[in-house]
Each structure stands twice: as C-alpha cells, then as structure tokens.
Amino acid sequence: MRRGRARRAVLLGSAALLLAGCAGGGGTSGHEIGGEANLQLPDLGQVSFIGLPGDVLLGLGLIVCALGLCFGVLTYRSLKRMPAHQAMREISELIYTTCKAYLKQQGRFLLLLWAFIATIIVVYYLFLVGFGVGKTAVVIGFSLIGMAGSYAVAWYGIRVNTLANARTAHASLAGRPYPVHDIPLRSGMSIGMVLISVELAMMLIILVMLPGEIAGACFIGFAIGESLGASALRIAGGIFTKIADIGADLMKIVFRIKEDDARNPGVIADCTGDNAGDSVGPSADGFETYGVTGVALITFILLGVPDQTLQIQLLVWIFVIRAVMVVASGLSYFINHAITKARYGDAEEMDFERPLTTLVWITSGLCIAATFGTSVLLIGGLEDGLWWKLSLIVSCGTLAGALIPELVKAFTSTKSRHTREVVVSSSKGGASLGILSGLVAGNFSAYWLGLAITGLMAVSYFISTLGMASFMLAPAVFAFGLVAFGFLGMGPVTIAVDSYGPVTDNAQSVFELSTIEEIDGIEAELQRDYGIEPDFERAKFLLEDNDGAGNTFKATAKPVLIGTAVVGATTMIFSIMMGLTGGLEHDVENLSLLHAPFLLGLLVGGAVIFWFTGASMQAVTTGAYRAVEFIGTTIDLDSEATRASEEDSSKVVEICTKYAQKGMFNIFLGVFFATLAFSFVEPFFFIGYLIAMALFGLYQAIFMANAGGAWDNAKKLVEVDLAAKGTPLHEATIVGDTVGDPYKDTSSVALNPVIKFTTLFGLLAVELAVSLQAQYGTALTGSLAVVFFLVSAYFVHRSFYGMTIGDKLSDVEVGDKLEVEEAA
Numbered sequence: 001m002r003r004g005r006a007r008r009a010v011l012l013g014s015a016a017l018l019l020a021g022c023a024g025g026g027g028t029s030g031h032e033i034g035g036e037a038n039l040q041l042p043d044l045g046q047v048s049f050i051g052l053p054g055d056v057l058l059g060l061g062l063i064v065c066a067l068g069l070c071f072g073v074l075t076y077r078s079l080k081r082m083p084a085h086q087a088m089r090e091i092s093e094l095i096y097t098t099c100k101a102y103l104k105q106q107g108r109f110l111l112l113l114w115a116f117i118a119t120i121i122v123v124y125y126l127f128l129v130g131f132g133v134g135k136t137a138v139v140i141g142f143s144l145i146g147m148a149g150s151y152a153v154a155w156y157g158i159r160v161n162t163l164a165n166a167r168t169a170h171a172s173l174a175g176r177p178y179p180v181h182d183i184p185l186r187s188g189m190s191i192g193m194v195l196i197s198v199e200l201a202m203m204l205i206i207l208v209m210l211p212g213e214i215a216g217a218c219f220i221g222f223a224i225g226e227s228l229g230a231s232a233l234r235i236a237g238g239i240f241t242k243i244a245d246i247g248a249d250l251m252k253i254v255f256r257i258k259e260d261d262a263r264n265p266g267v268i269a270d271c272t273g274d275n276a277g278d279s280v281g282p283s284a285d286g287f288e289t290y291g292v293t294g295v296a297l298i299t300f301i302l303l304g305v306p307d308q309t310l311q312i313q314l315l316v317w318i319f320v321i322r323a324v325m326v327v328a329s330g331l332s333y334f335i336n337h338a339i340t341k342a343r344y345g346d347a348e349e350m351d352f353e354r355p356l357t358t359l360v361w362i363t364s365g366l367c368i369a370a371t372f373g374t375s376v377l378l379i380g381g382l383e384d385g386l387w388w389k390l391s392l393i394v395s396c397g398t399l400a401g402a403l404i405p406e407l408v409k410a411f412t413s414t415k416s417r418h419t420r421e422v423v424v425s426s427s428k429g430g431a432s433l434g435i436l437s438g439l440v441a442g443n444f445s446a447y448w449l450g451l452a453i454t455g456l457m458a459v460s461y462f463i464s465t466l467g468m469a470s471f472m473l474a475p476a477v478f479a480f481g482l483v484a485f486g487f488l489g490m491g492p493v494t495i496a497v498d499s500y501g502p503v504t505d506n507a508q509s510v511f512e513l514s515t516i517e518e519i520d521g522i523e524a525e526l527q528r529d530y531g532i533e534p535d536f537e538r539a540k541f542l543l544e545d546n547d548g549a550g551n552t553f554k555a556t557a558k559p560v561l562i563g564t565a566v567v568g569a570t571t572m573i574f575s576i577m578m579g580l581t582g583g584l585e586h587d588v589e590n591l592s593l594l595h596a597p598f599l600l601g602l603l604v605g606g607a608v609i610f611w612f613t614g615a616s617m618q619a620v621t622t623g624a625y626r627a628v629e630f631i632g633t634t635i636d637l638d639s640e641a642t643r644a645s646e647e648d649s650s651k652v653v654e655i656c657t658k659y660a661q662k663g664m665f666n667i668f669l670g671v672f673f674a675t676l677a678f679s680f681v682e683p684f685f686f687i688g689y690l691i692a693m694a695l696f697g698l699y700q701a702i703f704m705a706n707a708g709g710a711w712d713n714a715k716k717l718v719e720v721d722l723a724a725k726g727t728p729l730h731e732a733t734i735v736g737d738t739v740g741d742p743y744k745d746t747s748s749v750a751l752n753p754v755i756k757f758t759t760l761f762g763l764l765a766v767e768l769a770v771s772l773q774a775q776y777g778t779a780l781t782g783s784l785a786v787v788f789f790l791v792s793a794y795f796v797h798r799s800f801y802g803m804t805i806g807d808k809l810s811d812v813e814v815g816d817k818l819e820v821e822e823a824a
Helices: 002-021 054-081 086-129 132-174 177-209 212-254 266-304 308-344 353-379 383-412 417-464 475-489 491-513 522-530 536-580 596-634 646-681 683-720 728-776 778-801
Strands: none
Touching (some): 086 132, 086 266, 086 491, 086 728, 132 177, 132 212, 132 536, 177 308, 177 353, 177 491, 177 536, 266 308, 266 728, 308 475, 353 383, 353 475, 353 536, 417 475, 417 683, 536 728, 596 646, 596 683, 646 683, 646 728, 683 728
16 A cells, blocks of 8 residues: 555656656746845835935835834723723633743744745755845845744734633623624724734835845745745644634534533633634734735836836835825724714614624725825826826725625625525534535635626726836736735725634633623622623623624635735736746747646646645544544533633643644645745746646635635524524534534635745745756756655645544444334
C-alpha cells in the first residue's frame, strides 16, 4: 500500500517535470529580476493638491488615523466602565484568560511559519537579486511588522469582545432590547476603527516617511507578513472554534442538557473559540485584506501608468479617499446610533437586524458621496472626466459592500425563506432533509451573489473602456482593483457588524455559565446595586434573538471579504503578467487556452481549493471527535456541582488547540510548497493556477458560508420563534448546524487569506523561478518543481492520513441491533 502511494507520487512529480521541460522558457526574456521590490515610488511632493504638496496631504491622513485610534480607545474605556455582575465578569475573564493562552501559542507558531517565508526572502533577494544585507533586511523587517500588525489587532479584538460579552449579558437583565444591541455594535466599531486606522497609518508611513527606492521592498514584505499572519490565525482559529462548538453542541443531544450548560466542560472552549475563530480570524483577515488591496493598487499604478505625474495623482487620490472613508464610517455610526436610540431607546420590542442594515446603507451612501466630493477636489482637472469615471468605479465596490449583505440575508437570515425551508424540511425529514435544504441555500446563494459581483465588475469594465486606455495599460484590471478598494471603503463598519456576532454569541454563554439565576438573593442584590428588577426569562429570549442577528451579519461579512480577495487577486496577478511579458510586449499569447500549461494550471488551481476545504474540515472532524470523547467521559450531571471544573474545561481547550495547530501546520506547508512547485513548473502555468484558485475559491466560499449560515439560523428559529428546545426538531437542526459549523467558520472563511497569501507569495516565488531559470536553465527549475511538489504532496497526504481519528473499525461500538418486522 505504501509503495503504491509512493509510486503514484513519483508519477505525479514526473508529470510536473515533463511540463516544466516543455515550457520553453516563456516569459523570461528581458525580465528584470527583483520584481515589485525594485519598484520606486515617485516623489509625491512634486504635485500639489488644494494648495498642499501630495506628501504633506497624505501626512495629514495620519491625523485621521490618530482620531480613529482615539475613537477605539475611548470606546474601549467606556465598555470597561459599564456595569456587569461579578459572576458574569468572572466568566468573561476566564474566557479572556483562555484566549490569551491560545494567542500566545499562536504567536510562537506564527514565528515558526514565518521562518519558511524568511528563508525564501533571503535566498531570493540576498543571493539571486543582490539586494545586499540592508535592503534584504528591510523586506524581512517589514514582513515581521505586517505579521505583528495582524497579530496585534487580533489581540485587541478579543480584549474588546470579552469585555463586551459580560456587559451585554448584564444589560439583558433589565429586559430592554436596545442596550443588548448597542453594546455589541459599540465594541465592533471600536475594533473596526482601530484595525483600519492602524493599517492605514502603516501604509501612509511607508508612502510618506520612507525613501522611495525602498518603498517597493517595504510594501511587498509588509503584505506578505500580514497575509501570513491572517492565514494562520484564520485557519487555526476556524479549526479551533468549530472543534469546540461541535463538541459542546453534540452534548445537548447526547445528555439532553440546555444550551451552554455550565456543567459541560466544552462550553468555555466554545466561548474561547467564538473569539479565536469569529473575532481573532476576522480581525486579522480584515487587516490583511485592507493592506494587500492597497499594495496591489500601488503596484498596478507604478507598473501600468507610464506618466509619473498621473502616478502621483492617483496614489495620493487613493489614500486620501481611504482616510475620508474612515471619517465617513465614523459619522455613519453616530448618525445610525442617534436614529436607533430615538426609535428603540425605550422600546419593548426590537428587530435587531434592522439597525445593522441601516448602518450599512448609511455608510455606503456617505462613502459614495465622499468619493465623488474628494475626487472632484483632488483630480477634477484631469483630462477626459477621469475623476468621475474613477469615482463611479469605486462606487460600484462601495455599493457592493451594502448590496451583498442584502443578498446574503436572503439565504441566511431568520426571516429568510431558505432558512425557514430548512426548519420545515427538518420537521418531517429530520436532519437529512434539513441538510439538503441548507445545501440548496448555499448553491442558490453562489448563483445570485456571483451574478451580483459579476454585474458590478462588468459596470466597472464598461466605464474603463471610456477612454481610460489612453492613460494606462489594461484599464479593466485597474477598474477591478478599484472595485475591491470600494468594497473595503466602509471597512470599519464591515468589521463592526462582523464582530457583533461573537459578542452576542458569548453573551448568551456568559449568562448561562454565570448561573446568575441560582445565586441566593440575586433579585435583591441586582435591585440594590444596579437598580434592576431582573426578568431572567426575558433576558435569555433577548440574548437568543440578538444572537440570530449576529449570525446573519457574521454571514454578510464573509462574501465581502472573499469578494475583495478575488477582485484584489486579479490586480496582483496582473502585476505578475506585466513582469513576465515585459509590460505586455512579448509572450502575451501564452495567456491563452491555446497555451497548454496555462489551461493545465487552471485545472490544478481548482484541485487545490477542494483539497484545502477537505483538509480543514478533516482537522475539525478529528478534533471534535476527541473533544466529544473527552467531554462524554468527564461531564458530571449527577453531583451537586453547578459548573464543570476549570481543569476539565482547560483540557478541552488544549484538545482544540492541539488539532488546530496540527491541522494548520499540514495545510500551510501543503499550500507553501505547492506555490513554490507550481511557480517553478512554468510561469504561465502558475498564472492559470492563481486564476483558478481565485474563481473556484470564490464560489466554494460563498456556497459553504451561506449553507452554514442557513443551518445556523434554522436552529435559532427553532429555539426562539418556535420555542422548541429539546424536541426532535431541535435535535435535527443541531445536527445541521454541526455540519454547517466547519462550512461557514472554517473552510469558507479561510479561503480568503489563502488566496491572497498564495498570490502574494506567488509574486516572490515566480520571480525566484524565472531568475533561476534564466541563470541555470530549465533542468534546475524543473527538478526543484518536482522536489517542491513531492514535499507538498507529503503534507497533503498528512492532512488526512496524519489527521484521522485513529480508531479501528473493529473498535466501533454499534450498540444493540434493532429488530425490524417485515411488512406483510
């Protein structure tokens, strides 16, 4: 058996070598080694805008970043001062403590993964390109800064969310819905403003304060580092959270206990996972997405726009727009806050989704208005009405940031026909039909969201044909990059509504784990110390209802981020094409289905996407099995203990962390060496590979995210609207939710950073391959392609065979056989 597997691996490797041999060296003629790291920024001070030199105007953007940070810090301090009962604070701090332990381990793990990237950077830039120690150190240093940025904002996200969860749970005791909504959104805006402000400040510092000749190296290093950080935190966090979530959820069926029963040692791990997966991951992902899209646009402008004055005008315009949109997002929050408070401040009932929807649309409208206003002010004098064309293209992306959530809600909201169909089908057909209905929702959502994204990109393409070709090469590619830019314009609000979900989810758990209802004299204590006449049943209803809104808006952020990954990847792939074809001067015919390696690359890219989704779910499956096994043998429902021991809870966290890191290690090295292998096969094969990863990844991610969202909220409908906990229908929807968990929160969300990491690292890898081929011939690069592929195949093999549960079929306990009478 082993010899057979080894023989198959050798045959596959030999196929890669043959393909490398038939490449014909396409794309190497006249190619300058060093790639994007050789790019030099022009002196931005050469051009003035509204009476200020460009670099000075961008420097003022740092003031906006400082204001954004102040907003975040002040919000953090106000959250910390909010009241929360001591029992709830204790649970919240326990969750934060376990989150800190997890993040520390992830930090060490990140440094290990970074060593692989640093090795490639040193080999390429120091020994092949000849950058010298100083400039190579700049690339390495900024890769560390980028990774540290992703890590730091993730840490900030869990601190804010674990403060807000206890305050939300406490606020629910008064029985009013508005505070239960206000606190999670406030914490989300704090995270969004800090995240975007830190990212924008780093980019502006590189643009304004560092010498132009090293800016390209800084940007590439920075983007690779933050992409690595986001990939690791998103994938590992997604595996961790779903191991814990499934482990805790299945106990409700096995032992017929309530949601978040304090005696269940898996619940603390589940709460930690809510932050590791639904807070840490999105924070790092959003940070990286914002930065990488900016780097892609900078690269395009420097490569695709020949006129240096126009280069400066476009660079300054883009980053001033980004700063203005941060201000617009902040204003939108305050406007929406005033409207929501006036409408619901004293209300007894509240539609928790409505204010979040209003916030998204207000932000979209303000950002579009700000885009046009800023454009006419800064670049209104450009020829051929370029200012309004660029503004319209950016607005396509900004509109998508509001339109896509509406489409997602049609498939995942508790009011959605698709979600209700999951419940109805489960009522007669059990988990089986419920799962099928969720798959239907995911498939339909991929169709409609795919059409929406395509339509908006088509509009941007049409606008790019209106004379923009006289200013730049491939204006359609620049238009697609600006669509991604517009997606992210309302970044603080996108992150805020996404972060809303983990707070509402944790708030439910904190309420139950605090066992506040069972504390002697609690009613009198709450009346005396907080002026609250508690209504515990009403509080639990509000928290559950709000969690449904949180589930919906967690789902809405996922297609926005994957959409930016795909659209942004298009722009980065263009920069690879520019380098390989000498600015589209030669070898352009290789970017065609008539060039066999390009077509084969398309096929391989799709294969990797499907392996990745399987590998990430396998890690969840094995980890959840071990968590269920441990919880099932340790949970104590017979004693008088009201809570699981901290030791048992810590053990479940340890199981989740172990399998998250083990799974992540196999997946990362599989992707890392696959990127090297396929870039060494043939450059245009690699371009096809990247395009396929983006396209297959887009639809796989949308399908999985929205199918999972439908299953999740179907369970919420049964719990809240039907009040049917503990029934067979509830059990059926729980099973559907456990299938949807790794769909929506592990595999789908991790495709976004994986696509961007592969494309970004691919910029470096293909440059390395081309330079080696130019200096030493195809024999070396073909041999290295085989070696790298075999190493990648080894980790692909390990991602299943090294991650299996390990028990033998003969060990399976089948229970008592059922006696079935034959029908007459």
